[in-house]
Amino acid sequence: MPRKHKTLPRLFIDQPLATGDQLKLEKAPSNYLVNVLRLNEGDEVILFNGQDGAFRATLVNGSKKAAQLEVAEQTSAQTPPSQIDYIFAPIKTARLDFMVQKATEMGVNALRPVQTQHTQMSRINYDRMRANAVEAAEQCEILNVPTVHEAQTLEKLIANWAETDPERKLIFADEETDVTDAAKALKPLGQSKVAVLIGPEGGFSEAERELLRAQSFCVPISLGPRILRADTAAIVALTLVQSNIGDLR
Template identity: 50%
Template structure:
């Protein structure tokens, strides 16, 4: 039997959750439940706020004054995922996809980095957060990932040993030696990890030299094919989770 209820609509609520509490819905949430999904009073919904687990709730009222009555806890809160995902932002549609997939794959912190060949340097952080919430709603995730402000790659690397002294940075390098990323990652089990995916066009020679020279950076190859940045993100996160991440942990 599945550990999750995938048949009941899930909704993120930025509100305290407790048995018998009444939580008003904002206009967009009410419209989605009542008009789009055509839910009526008494309909069951699973809700979470990223802090107090998942709860079963029932819909009350109509679209203009819709609210949820919190009934009972269905799952306790889980710790936030420890995997960091660093990426050079892409154009909007592919950026939306990449953030959603990173959340689904278990990234607990989303960290945009600006590189020499980055396509987009100004980000809508509210949209990034909305995509993270949507992915969490759809995939049974209880903790909303942290969305960091964009920073230049050089600044991130310069501050790494002060800000993340125990965390290894996995650099997905198309020029990395060897052909077995799993063997490299197996050796890092139990180590806090971050994954770095570069922009379309790759890192500049100076950026690559900067990365491979740092003692906290581990380079891995991603196979014989050149991957688009959003495809590389999914491939790299799958490798990391399978070899050294939470896919190895008991449910």
């Protein structure tokens, strides 16, 4: 995507956007614009909300607690949502931050944590996950911020799949699969909706692997001959998917 207005800071706001709007910001984004970015009245910023595209706006009131912006023209139309969801077993905080940021940069539509038998992290800071996704979108000029879902068990995810998302294929990284050519396994999926599943640091249990293999909607792939950490595996798997059936083709 060509960069537009790359010298201007970008700010995600959870408000509707349209040319001519006068927006009053809450304390946190006001503080960010005035104290962190040190914008003055008359300075410009790019706004986006994940729904209406991107707009150029001017700071008209530099209050640190309730800054006001005047919305000018639209600079980018809203991009369509990705067909790729990312499902993962939560990992330690710093590496989870990294993984969420990279998954956002790779263009996923949703972040869906699951609890597996070997998952080490049971508590998830959803606000932090959301903030990391927003930050990555702001820095990389992404207009779609992934939806953050609450965690569920892998068994419940599988049991409800046909009811909640019957058209979506589930691609899972299986270190014991006989399917060594990931590209060959992925290409038949074409333009299908997909989800990429990365297991915990200790891998899936044998029972979980058998459960996944038994599902007609599941597609096992290998990520190569090396043992990868979960955050690295996420990047490799999403790259394989995007380069074979996604927008990196």
